[in-house]
Amino acid sequence: MPPFELLERDGLARLGRLDTPHGPIETPALLPVLHPDPERQPASAKFLRERLGVRAVITSAYITWRTPPLRTVAERDGLHRLLGFDGPVMTDSGAFQQHAYGSVEVGPDEIIDFQNRIGSDIATVLDVFTEPESPHDAAAAALTETEARARRARAARNGLLAAPVQGALHADLRYRAAVGASEVGDVLAVGGVVPLLERYRFAELAQLLAAARPGLTPAAPVHLFGAGHPMTFAFGALFGVDLFDSSAYLKFARRGDVMFPDGTVAVEDLREEVCGCALCAETPLTKVATWPAGEREARLAIHNLDVSLREVARIRQAIRDGTLWELVERRATAHPAVRAGLLAAMDRAETFLPTEPDSRRTFRETGADSVRRPAVVRFRERLAVYAATRPSPQVTGRRALRPEYLRDLPTDDERGAPIAWSVDTPLGPVPLELTDLYPVGPYLGVEEFSLRPPVPRSGDVPSARGTNWTEAWTERQVLGLLEWEFGADAAPVLARGLCGERSRRTGRLRTIVEGHEPMFVVGTDGIPRPTFAGGRRLHALLTAGERRVGVAPEAVPFVRAGRSLFARFATGADPALVPGASALLVGPDDALLAVGRLVLAPHEIGRMARGVAVRVTAHADRPVPAEDLELELREHGAAVGGDSVKAAGRPPSDSAPSDGDQ
DSSP: OOSEEEEEEETTEEEEEEOOTTOOEEESEEEEEEOSSGGGSSSOHHHHHHTSOOOOEEEEHHHHHHSHHHHHHHHHHOHHHHHTOOSOEEEEOSHHHHHHHSOOSSOHHHHHHHHHHHTOSEEEOOOOOOOTTOOHHHHHHHHHHHHHHHHHHHHHOSSEEEEEEOOTTOHHHHHHHHHHHHHHOSEEEEOSOHHHHHTTOHHHHHHHHHHHGGGSOTTSOEEETTOOSHHHHHHHHHTTOOEEEESHHHHHHHTTEEEETTEEEEGGGOOSOOOOSHHHHHSOHHHHTTSOHHHHHHHHHHHHHHHHHHHHHHHHHHHHHTOHHHHHHHHHTTOHHHHHHHHHHHTTHHHHGGGOOSOOSOEEOOSGGGGGSHHHHHHHHHHHHHHTTSOOOEEESOOSOOHHHHTTOOSBOTTSOBOOEEEEETTEEEEGGGTTSTTTTTEEOGGGGSOOOOOOOGGGSOOOTTOOOHHHHHHHHHHHHHHHHHOTTHHHHHHTTOEEEEOTTTOOEEEEEETTEEEEEEOTTOOEEEOHHHHHHHHHHSOTTTTEEEEOGGGHHHHHTTOOEEGGGEEEEOTTOOTTOEEEEEOTTOOEEEEEEESSOHHHHTTOOSSEEEEEEEEOSSOOOHHHHHHHHHHTTOOOOTTTTGGGGSOOOSSOOOGGGO
16 A cells, blocks of 8 residues: 555645654654754653654664764664654765765665664655756766666665656756656655755745756655745645755754744844744743854754754644645745745746645735735636636726625616626626635735725616616626636536525525525635535536546445545546536536535545545445445445445545545
């Protein structure tokens, strides 16, 4: 079974779980660099694990190998005994020393064998480090050698292997390296970036990551070597980096520097208590500044590591909340170089769009650059298609489809010709019937708290002739949203016999019904999500393959009963779908089983062997009887016991079921 599972996501950024012999690593994760000599660690491994919550670390197999006393202990007792750490340990192979000193004494095959013998949880290939400015031919030759070493390492390694992704700043080589690493690696380690990080060349780092990203398999975590300052973590996570390592916490402490997510301060310059963490509550930094050099260094190292770990936790929460772009934008204000990197990332929307979710809970503006996010790029592209077949709009100051605003705003002129009303939003002019859609509807920006434009008076719009136009506007909004989501050809047929129901409290469109039966539910993102009845209507109308995700035969009864569809049982998906989009789940005969929302992008579904591909939101009215499910389980060799069959008829919970459910 592949060791990595995706649990939640926000675009390329992921919450995942990497299984190792010494326990799982919940990602994104920071792996502090520990010196293999416990006497040279700033604090004991037990302190790091119990007090700071460190769950995994990285150490140097090369330093261990070249230091006879450490080597003896590691080979006799194992790496974990040497470090005094019982959690997952990743080992570096000497590539950094090769970069710093020009060469290392150990060979690539020998260092892999050594990592095997000492019990490394994740061994790393000794790659040929390539400087960013290396000419193409030199970088290509180095990459060829690295790829050969990686293939030999895979053959010699039964455990987890980190395969390097080199290639300097050459986009074609980075992509080639990503594809090659994906074929042999359990962890994909993007290397050769330390010189960029040291020189604050974040725009080029964005270029490099964007080039590699399409070639990296989604089935393995991505490790960015050397990104040790907390200011850089959110930026890396934006590109889907799952693992970071840090020796910076110790290096900065040696210089007397205190790290924060928005920069670094010399401890000797502090005159105020600027940190309120538990460590600083016990001993303020202003007091630490007066300590002897050795004690001060150890204390600052612990502080810097604590700050770094908290920043990674903050990133995990942002992924859960769908607010990572906002966090990156806030972090980019810490330094112009980071902002340059963010702008370079925004220039490469095509890198993010395949996994960009169809909506998020909110869209909060942090600055003028917020309107350059991939979500806005996609919205504007779709808006251009929607508006192309409509008459030139008239702009109104009204900003939302509320009944009290629509009573005097006609949908047609006196000759019966439709009037295309548009609203001037922070994202540009938007047809009035679409203003509840993400990212316009939940957009929260400065304008929201500034002076609002005046509401047009009755004389500012064509004569309403004393008619209440609210119902006509509801019809237009229903038709507009169905066209936006399901296409101009399908929408008129789909809308026949349907009507919209608005919230009495807010006036927002909330349900699209046929008679009294809900067909679509409209959330705060403005997107019409089909119920199972709506799914049946869509299934009959759309062509085969459209809006569909295929379900393997052995998973059919589970999906039909409302259980999530796991990746290894998904047989394909409409490539036009994106994470978060509603889809029809169909069996091999195209029979409709359920309606759900994608967790994986279509291009990821065939490449992931673990985790949920689609979470079911609505399913058949009559769940499959428990005895039929039990028979299906037994026929396919699955274990029957506990509540596995009983739970199959229950509606899905918010938490993803285990792999044993299918």
